[in-house]
Amino acid sequence: MTVPPQTRREAREAREASAAASAASSSASSDAALGAVDTGSVAVRKGANALFGRGLLYVVVWSMQLVVSSLISPVLAHLMPPAEFGVLASAIALYQALVVLAVAGIDQASVLQRAEDGDDRRARGLLAVGMVTASIVTVVALTTIPVWADAAGFIGNHPLLLVAVLWTGPAAIVQISLALLVAQDRIKVFAVTSLLSSIGGSIIGLGLLTLVHADATTYAWGGVVAQGVAMVIGIAATRPRLAGLFDGATNARAFKLGIPIALGNLSYFVLNAGDRVVVQRLLGPEEVARYQIAYVVGSAVILLLSFTNQAWAPHFAALRDAVARRQLAMHSRDELYRMLAPVLLAVTLVSPVALPILAPASYRVEELTVVVFVVAITAFPVVASGATGRLLLVERRGVAVGVIAAIAGAVNIGANLALVPLFGIAGAAIATVVAYVVLAAMQLFVLPDRREWRGPGLRIVLPVLAALTVAAASLFVPQDVFWNWFRIIGVLGCLPWFLRRLRAARGGAS
Template sequence: MSAATPARLAGPPGAEPPGAEPAGAEPAGGPAGEDRQDEAQRQASGSTLFGRGLLYVVVAGAQLVSSAFASPVLAHVLGDPAALGTLALAVSLHQLLMAVVLLGLDHALVLRFAQDGHDRAARSLAGAALLVATAATSLVWVTAGWWGPVLGFTDRPVLLLTVLWTVPTAGVFVALGLLLAADRLRPYALVTLLSAVGGQVLGVVLVLAHVQAAGPSGVTRYVSGLLVADAVGAVVGLCLTRPRWRGALSWPALAPAVAFGVPLVLNSLSGFVLNAGDRIVLQRLTGPAEVGRYQIAYTVGYVATQVIGLTSSTWTPRFAAVADRVRRAELIGATRDTIYRLLSPVVLGIVLGAPVVLRVIAPATFEPAGLLAVVYVVVLSAYAGAAGSASGRMLVIERRTRLLAVVSVAVAALNIGLNLVLVPFWGILGAAVATLLAFCVQSTAQRWCARGLGAFPRAARRVHAEIVLVSAVAGATVLLPQDPVTNGVRFALALACLPWCFVLLRRVRRAV
């Protein structure tokens, strides 16, 4: 997101750029190779991951924060629910296209860089990824008139801008992948802020500049702002990373990367269904009002799981650079246990603070008092997410992406089935329970698939005991009354969880 030495992404000998290590070769022995592995293990240690490595997570999370601030502004400025629906549809299409057009090559180049120790082959994969994404986007553009109306796009300018937006975003993804693998934090932060934060700011400014003519035209301006910012970020990022174009589409070198990346495309699409399937079932069985209530509760409770997803994508190169499978498994297991412990104050704090937060972000018509149980169930999925992130990371590093894809498809189907069974009885709480169960099944299945891939340790009993205790205490607070005084006390206790989290984090960063 680990039985035999993992197959490298490179093709047969001779497909490598001059001077590159042969495909499948382990790091060279001798002092240089040992020094490189010592440095790799240090970079994958808890003290580094939760120090400098955590800065990458913070930077990557800037998009979540900027989107959270932009969403209510857009809701008030656009005004028209139909315009908001068009914008949501455009963003969903963009996410879908980004999951497909790169063929997973953006993930492949990160892993290739980490395991090679140099960027020559990775930069060639970067060039290939950009060419493939441009070709795929061109095909989507040409055929947009056929499939656009089927998906509900009645505004053609928004549709075409959304498709065009794919190309610069692909450039940003590729550049960020190379910068992440090379551990270039400042350029990584620059490109992220230009594209993610800059896009939200520019989009909102363009909408506010013509606030009297909001509605559908406001959506066009907002998407235009996102496109322009991503284009700037892509140009800066690609100038900093310099993808290689010569031989980029050499099939002997490209084929293993495609074989690695395509299952990740299916994995991403299944994840898309996993996250959206419950809304689809709720829409059909309970109506749009309940979907809106569920979305509010899900947004509050899902924050922790989103952050864990960011750690998986930003930390994978550090673990991939560790050649010793047993040591790598131990490091991944130790990091997973640390995340479990850091989740304790986060889970408890979110549940304690949710009654106040829900009343701030949702009007009374959403009946926020009835959403607390949903927040509690959703936030518990962060524990399963941490487990699945660890086993998924091992499977990716060991090139077992097909197994990941199979598990993801099965879990997405299971989630739909569980929603169909539970929603008629428990409503939106049933949808939350279905999501939690799906995440638990996914983490269990991935753990089973990762058996034998190094000595992947189980969490200590005291860690499991802490998870059970915190979950029980948080669940008990859900049963308390939600009057103003009680909610005020809860919120104060939620704020008190912050020092707890900081103390734990400080201990990890000081560890050797």
């Protein structure tokens, strides 16, 4: 059948119109995809600049307590007998565990609440709730000291425990206040409150130790005084909203997230401090003192990373685009890996030089370099778990975070019980590494968008492995004046490497 020319023309025009529409649609889709990629790249660049720029200011302030503890520890080690210094380290570890319970995850819940609301009203209400919770935990702990003190290994040291518990309430309220101040980006009042709570306690305690009596209980009173003053400043700056005590829906939601986080943080305490409890029970307080000195040096990087997680939490909570948030988490993880390479190498190289300064010869410091190296390695799984943990918390997966941390804590205790009798305090360091690897692996497993998650590439892995190899090899080099000069030169050489990686991280580039 013959088709009229007009019909053929109309059909041809229809096909051309359809092709044009298809091309336009394809172009629009392509432009949209490119736009999404560009938007994600911009978000990563802006986020990286915020995290590694102003965000690091908060890390620096928080890390001052690390600097002070590193300086104070050798002084305390020289002023106190090893057994007294060891029991002080155990009491501080116990105090840190009580603070975790007293905070009850309200600090993280308030940060997320503020990010979701866009204002401070309900977050300030949660601060009031946190104050009440901290007070209740402190009172319960005080009244039950006779029940649990001896079982915890503090036989005859109940006065020290009394001071450590009194330290708890103000410290918990300060921690919640600091979290809200970071979310509000109030660096000045944050710095004053944070520095007073950390540096102030050490300075006052050292003064009391020198002028009154050289024992652990006297030193601990300095922390109580400093935390009390910092608590007053934090409350005045954040203005807790008492009406929040009666906001049942918000409080229920906060505790639903916060209690699993608190249990998880308690497990983190087990990861970070439970080894000292096991060492004290199996090897005695003198070995706790030796392990504490090595741990102060080796865990410096781990503590910095924990401060980084606290300082970065509001940035991730405020980033509502899930894709951009995931990309920023991977980018920040990779950049932290790159920066860890020179830092871990420097820590290992400097340890034979620093340890004789930090502790007297009776601590057998030449044997502690291996412990420092093993503890420092823990920083790598800490970075991995930090990246996935931030995403899980923003998505309010508190139960998953808490359960995983509890499992990792149990692994740590079990590994300590198995390895400490075999390898001494080095076994405690190995157990910590194993537990954090388990933690990182399990958090990655429960990540909802695991298929979109990418591991670090060879450009990141190879420099890290090279740094680890050199650091491990340095353990076999003699610890004398001649070789220590080479170690110092190596430490100085790590500084420009670190600064170059920091500049690259701030620019969001690879």
